[in-house]
Amino acid sequence: MVSVLEKSRIPELLEDLSKKYSVAYFQKDKTALSAKGYFFPPQETLFSYLFKNKKLSLSPKPKKKFLLFGLDPIDLEALDQLDEIMTKPKEDYFYLQQRKNSVIVGLAEYPLKVPVTVGDLILDKINENQYRAVALSKIGRELIKNKNFKLEKNPEILNYPEETSGLRELVKDSEFLSEVVLWSWRTKHPIWDKLGKICLGCGICTYVCPICHCFSIEDEIKLDGSDCQRCRLWDACTLNNFAKIAGGKNYRPNQKFRYFNWFHHKFVRAYKEYGKSQCVGCGRCQKYCPAHIDIEKVLLEIIKDYKNEKSLSA
DSSP states (O other), X not given: OXXXXXXXXXXXXXXXXXXXXXXXXXXXXXXXXXXXXXXXOSEEEEEEEETTTTEEEEOOOOSSOEEEEEEOHHHHHHHHHHHHHTTSSSOOHHHHHHHHTEEXXXXXXXXXXXXXXXXXXXXXXXXXXXXXXXXXXXXXXXXTTSTTEEEESSXXXXXXXXXXXXXXXXXXXXXXXXXXXXXXXXXXXXXXHHHHHHOOOOOHHHHHOSSOOOEEEEEEEOTTSSEEEEEEEEOOTTSTTTTBOTTSOBSSOSHHHHHHHHHHIIIIIHHHHHSSOSOOOOOHHHHHOTTOOOHHHHHHHHHHHHXXXXXXXX
């Protein structure tokens, strides 16, 4: 028997879930931002300090769990990577508190061929009217008990094409990309000078990325001096001040260095530390870059020249 959910029942299911959870319906095509903001907010208060009482207090935990509904397989893959990053080599307490307080329901518009390992419940489309429900946790098994799900012996299962792209195909070979990107810098490939002039240094590629996790810390003190708060804010290695230290020294003095660092972190450093590129090929950075930089085309140009050089030296 297969547990299925009729597409028409999704609104009623969400209404039922909202009685127990704070529900957010994440629709990828209606927002530039990824789901990471639910767990790693653009700005969050880490702790507060009351000077009068000399009392330090962490930000209070939400009393009600929140349920994030609708993550597609690409964003689930990104969340899986972000979980690993925020756990190793050291745990990020604030991120993990948000993750522990969340319930994840994935929504795939095609039958899943590769097992998903993150989330509580996955709904994958088996025909135009139904989703197959796959529980990945105890909470997921509880969700399936909702009256909107039903058991069917032989539901119609159609074959829908998996969402893919050239970039997603490229990032499958993380080792090769690591080698190619590093080679391009060592050989002073002209593309970095070109991109250094094009990149606006706005940080949008980092903000919309579901995996980028750079941040800065700021302290906010009330005008009356009664208390202060330490806040964490999104930051980006493509921004001018990211690598600036006390005294004004900037270790990445121009946009060429800053933009390459973004590539290096994603495709070289990430591979060395985690064995894979920190890119899932979601395409957000390509879509929302105001300078129209397409990282797939950048990688393809480097790969082409890398292969040409290797063939000439063979």
